[in-house]
Structure formats: structure tokens, C-alpha cells
Amino acid sequence: MLMGNTSLVGKLCRFIGLGEDHLNLIAEFSAGLLARRDVLAKQFYWYLLTNEETSKLIVSLGEAGLARLMTSQTEYIEAMLTCPVDAAHAEKVVALGRMHHRLGVSPVWLCGAYERYLGHLLAQSQVLAANDEQRLKLDEALRKRVLLDILLQLHGHTEAADAKTREHHHSMFATARLYATLSKVSLALIHATGRDELFRSICRICVEEGGFSHAWIGRLDGGTLSQEAVCSHRDHALPANLVLQIDTDDANGPSARAVRTQRPQVINDIANDASMGKWTSVLMEAGVRSLLVSPLILCGETVGTLVLYSVNSWFFDQDTVGLVQTMTSEIGYALERQDALERSRRAESELAYLIQHDKLTGLPNRQRMTEKLAQLIAGARPSGRVASIAVAIDGFHDINARLGHECGDIILREVALRLSQIVLPSGSVGRVGAARFVIISDRFDMLDGLVGAVMASFEDAVDWQTEKVYAVPSVGIVVEAADTADPGVMMRRADLALTRAREAGGGQVRYYDAAMDEEIHRLHRIRAEFAEALRGDGLELFYQPKINLKNHRVCGVEALVRWRRDGGYLAPGAFFPAIDHTDLMRELDWWVMEEALRHSTGWLGQGRSIPISVNLSAMTLQHSDFLSRVQALIMRYPIPDGHLELEVLETISQKEAEAIVHKLAACREIGVSIALDDFGTGASSLVHLQQLPFDTIKIDQRFVRMLLEAPGNEAIIRSMISFAHYTGRQLVVEGVESQPIWDRLLELGCSSGQGYAISPPVNSGKLMEWIGELELASPDPDFVVEASGFTPLGDQFC
Secondary structure (H helix, E strand, C coil): CECCCCCHHHHHHHHHCCCHHHHHHHHHCHHHHCCCHHHHHHHHHHHHHHCCCCHHHHHHHHHHHHHHHHHHHHHHHHHHHHCCECHHHHHHHHHHHHHHHHCCCCHHHHHHHHHHHHHHHHHHHHHHCCCHHHHHHHHHHHHHHHHHHHHHHHHHHHHHHHHHHHHHHHHHHHHHHHHHHHHHHHHHHHHCCCHHHHHHHHHHHHHHCCCCCEEEEEEEECCEEEEEEEEECCCCCCCCCCEEECCCCCCCCHHHHHHHHCCCEEECCHHHCHHHCCHHHHHHHCCCCEEEEEEEEECCEEEEEEEEEECCCCCCCHHHHHHHHHHHHHHHHHHHHHHHHHHHHHHHHHHHHHHHECCCCCCECHHHHHHHHHHHHHHCCCCCEEEEEEEEEECHHHHHHHHCHHHHHHHHHHHHHHHHHHHCCCEEEEECCCCEEEEEECCHHHHHHHHHHHHHHCCCCEEECCEEECCEEEEEEEEEECCCCCHHHHHHHHHHHHHHHHHCCCCCEEECCHHHHHHHHHHHHHHHHHHHHHHCCCEEEEEEEEEECCCCCEEEEEEEEEEEECCEEECHHHCHHHHCCCHHHHHHHHHHHHHHHHHHHHHHHCCCCCCEEEECCHHHHHCCCHHHHHHHHHHHCCCCCCCEEEEEECCCCHHHHHHHHHHHHHHHHCCEEEEEEEECCCCCCHHHHHCCCCCEEEECHHHHHCCCCCHHHHHHHHHHHHHHHHHCCEEEEECCCCHHHHHHHHHHCCCEEECCCCCCCEEHHHHHHHHHHHHHHCCCCCCCCCCCCCCCCCHHHC
């Protein structure tokens, strides 16, 4: 029977002209039409085998699967010929068309299969029909019946294709929307200046652009996930200030799982998911049906979550999850960049502070104090005056050496605190050196009281462990009119005044005056002129003989430099203050040593073997190239062992001695003698002196010149003689200025000396004349300085 005209099957029957008579005729011959089912099955098999779409299907189906397929096809043909043409049958055929679309079967293949069915049925019709007229009617009925099923299958196929297209369009729209969301989130990541602003922007974009009903970001702190930002697109908003206890109550929920696994968690059916717990009713009331939790990861650690909600169930498919995961990864990278930027800002701030402040005391450093002084000058009254006060702790290096740097640091912090309490708020104080501070103030009327308070603040000791440590200050002050003052010049002049205070013995206060600058300029001028003389031909070596005070025999000579200037000679005391502690002093030391060795080898060539003593500064001895240069000079000017003696000042510090002791020992190994010069003037202990590898002790002339007038000096000299005797060192006295001193020294046991009573320093030529005259005047016929056998040993050489 046929369905009504309004149904699909009715419309198709009317369209192709299929009527009740056609169906009745087919039903009359149906048994005969289906008589050769095996042939129909073979025809379908050959169609499968020869068609490209299905040729590989036969292999995959196997024998049993292929048999089932043949049976189902023959059963379908039987139903087509015998079952009523009603809605139920039509729906089955349409569903079959949908299924073929899902399987990827094309309409062409379907039409080809029906063509095989129709061909078989028409062949059977020729056998069954009684005459041609009946055969033509049966053939017409079969064609229209097969065409009906073809159209029904094509209708189902088209429906499935349209649904797939709509689904694809929807997916493309959703994907495009998510990509737009991701793009806008990326822009927010670029433009956001802070984390709070960034989180609010992300939530807003996810709701307004991504189509999510709600979005919120939580910050993880220990086991608590607290709401940082939230946005809602619905009338029912999420609860304010959401807090999840992910390690207790909500441990099984999606947020806790996302934190633990660092992977997105999806629930597409909230109503039927047991892990939601108490939150099911809350979210359902807000209209939420599905959710996605994606972790926010910073430097490998979960720091929070991004939670997205939808009013639709099964909203979060694989593509959506993938895009959200990409978005949260970008958020994590942005958080890392913001975190790094924040660390960089903090580091820059700390660096800017450290650039302008002293790390130990927290006081402004020299750069900052110069800036503050400039600000003070700029803000002072036109007729005002500004003061800069430099304060230094005398002997601070000795405190460090004796008690350690930890004690030194405590003293510096205590001094900084005391000065700050005195100066503030009427001025500023900063630390501008190892043990040096500077105070600036525009309160000239309070200056005397301020300086007095500074000096008084040092009277109280600083407690260090069980010891009380007293610090002594030296102070340099400069006062300038504000309208002419220059901060850099004022800082320098305060330092200059401080230097003069320390040179006066320490614990002193000195005000700057113009004469100090004149002295500085004079020293600079001398330094420049001396450098020119050193590199030209402006220096000359003089020699002062050392003799045996008993028999007048020559022990050696001491090399003393003279500067030819203005038609005369300047002694070292006139220019050493200008070059001391500069590279010029090192250059001079090497010039003197080379010139002395040149003279010595010249004298050897004349048959005179005379040892030479050369004074060296501590900075030359400490330099890294000292040993190599000494060895090079000795190779260039070969002399006998002991003919070169290096004089080291006894005032050398313990630290300096530790730095050069191995060098002095190495010098002795290559035949260079070591003398300790100006013995008795330093503050070194005997233990310290014992550490130095020296051969000769030279008693300073200040003890010798006052020997007869100051009896105490005699006792000191006696102790020095004893020290030399018991340590196996030779002893030479300087400053033998008169015959009475000479005689008294002999009585005390001093056998070797030098001084003006023997000979003043003379140049090389006059030295040879003096030695010649000494030889002629000597009552000893054996007194001859010979080329061979003259060594610094025995009575002949002290």
C-alpha cells in the first residue's frame, strides 16, 4: 500500500508514477523474481570485486563477513519486492542511505548496485511473463520500484551530507571564535602591565569573544586555590571570591586534578559527574552544564588555573581543549616574562641603589654625595655658605689587621650611625672610602658645634667581643660661598684638608686654604719635570762609601740618586714626596739599579771590585715582574756574588713583608744580598724582622747623630748590636758625622759605617779619586782594592 500524498514516500511515488497496480504486479511475480538468489548474490559479489570503491573491502571482510553481506543484500531485495511501501520501510531505506554516507559510500556506487539488482530482476521478468505485454508492464513496475529505493537512499545520503556540512560549519565557527579569542588573549599578554590587569582581561575576552558563559582564574597558594579574576556572561553569576581547598574537600575535583597532573581536565556533563561534589548544585543553578580546567604553569610549577564554563553539555571537544591548552601555555609564558621583568625591575632598583649607596652602612656613596652637594648648593640662599667635611678613621687598616675585618665592619657601621644621628636633619652624611666619610651642610652657623660633636662621638669605644676598640678621627673641612661653589672641587678640597690633618699626626682638624692647592700643583709640576728628567739625561748616581771604622778599608758604596736641575743637584728629599707611590718611583728604582750595575762592571774592568747597595721601594719589590727583571739585569751586567745589595726599609709593613719575603729569598739564591735599612725607625716586632731574609742591618742615622747628646740612643744602639750579633747579621751604622761619634761607635763595638765624616756622596769619577787617595794615605801596605779577591767577607769588608 502507498502512503498519503503528503509523506515523502507518497511524493516520490507520485513523482515517478509508481501506483498500486505496479506494486500488485510485482507482488504477483515476487516468488519467481527471487527464485535465483544465488545468481543475484554472485552479481553483487562481482560488482564489489570490480569496483574501486569496494574491491579492497572483500579482503578485509573475510569469508564469513562476505557471506553475511551477501545475505543482507538478498534480504534487502526480498523486502523491497514484498514489503508494503509505507513510512516504516521508507525510513529504513533513508537510514540505510545515511549509513552509507557515514561509511563513505558514494551515490554513484549506490546507483551501480541498484543497476545490478534491476538487471537481474528484468532477466527474471522475461522468463516469468506470459506475453510481451505482460513483460513490459512487469519491467515498468520493477524499474519504478527500484527507482523509489534509489531516491530514498539518495535522500538519506543527502541528509547525512547536509548534517555533516552543518556540523563542520559549526565547528569551523567555534574554532574561528576560539582562534579570535586566542589572538585577543595574545594581545592582552603583550599590553598588560601587571598580573591583575592581565587576568581580568583574559577572563573578559574568554566570555565576550570565546562564547564561554563564565571564566575565572585562580591563584594557587599551598593547598588553596583562590579567585584572582572572574567574568560572567549570564544573569546567574558565579559565587564571589571562589576558594577551593584542593588538598582536602575538593581533592577529587577537576581543579585539584589539573593542579596535580598539570593537564587540562574536562567535565562535559556536570549533572552526572560525581567528582563535582557540592559544586554540582552551585553550577547547575548558574546554568553551567560543562567545564574545562586548564593549569597555569610558571617555571615548571602550577601557580593557578584557568576555568571555563559553558551552558551546553558536551561543549568541550578535543579541538577546543587543544586551543585552550595553547592559550594557557601562552599565559604561562607571559607570567614567566612578567616574573622575569619584575625580577629585572627589582634588580635594576637594587642596582641603582647600590650604585649610589654603600652596601655596608647604607649611606650614600661619593657619587651620590656629590649629587646631594650639588643640590644643596643649588638650593642655598645666594649669600649662603656650604660646608663639606671629610672624616677618616686613623689606623683603620691596623684595626682590620689586628682584630679582623668583621670588627672593622662593626666599627664602620657604628661610626655611620653616630654621624647620622649628629648630622641629620641639618645635613647629610655618606661613606666615600674604606674608612672615610663626608658630611655636607648649609648650616654654617652650626659648623663649629657640628665638628665638635663629630670629634666627641669618637670618644666612646666600640665593643668588640671582650675588647673595647677606640677609633681616632681626622677631619678636613672646606667652606665655600654657595654662589661660587662647585661640588666636585669642594669634595676634593675637603679630602686635601683631611690629608693635611692626617699628615699632622692624626686626630686633627684642618680647614682647607689655597696654599694646599698650591702645594698640590707644585708636586704635580715636580712630578712632570722629574718624568722628563728620568726619560732624558737629567739624573746621575752618587755613591757614599761604607768603610771599616777600625782599619779604614772600603766595604762598599751606597748608590744615591741626584737630579741635575738649575745648575745644581737635588737630593731625593726634594722630589721623593712628589713621586712616592707612583709608577715614577718604580721607574726610578730600575734606572738606579741598572746604572749602578753598569758602573760596577766598569769598575771591575778597571781592576776595582766594589759592592754596591741600592735602595728599593716596597711597590717595586711587590710588583709581579720584580724577580724576572733582577735576573735579566744580572745576566746583562755579570758581577760576583754579593756585589749587589738591595736595601729594604725596616718600616715595611707585615702585609708587605709577607708579599715579598719569597722574592728576597730568591734574590739571595742568585747572589744578591739583602740589607734592612733605617733599622730602629719602624714599629715592627723582632718576630716580624726575623721573618725577613736579610744579611745586613743598617742603623738609622737619627740614632747615631745624637749619640753623644742623647744617652738613651746609646742603649738602643747597644741592643741593635746585640740583635745583629745573635742573629748572625752584619751591622752598618749611618750618620757618622764626626770623629767623636766615630770613636764612640768603635767603643760600642760598631765596626762598619758611612757618613760625612768618612765621605759625602760623590759621583763615580770622584769616588775612584777618593779611593785612590785613601789607598795612598793608608799606613797598611796591604790596603789595595784589587780586581781579584775582593769579596764582602772577612775584616776587609766589615
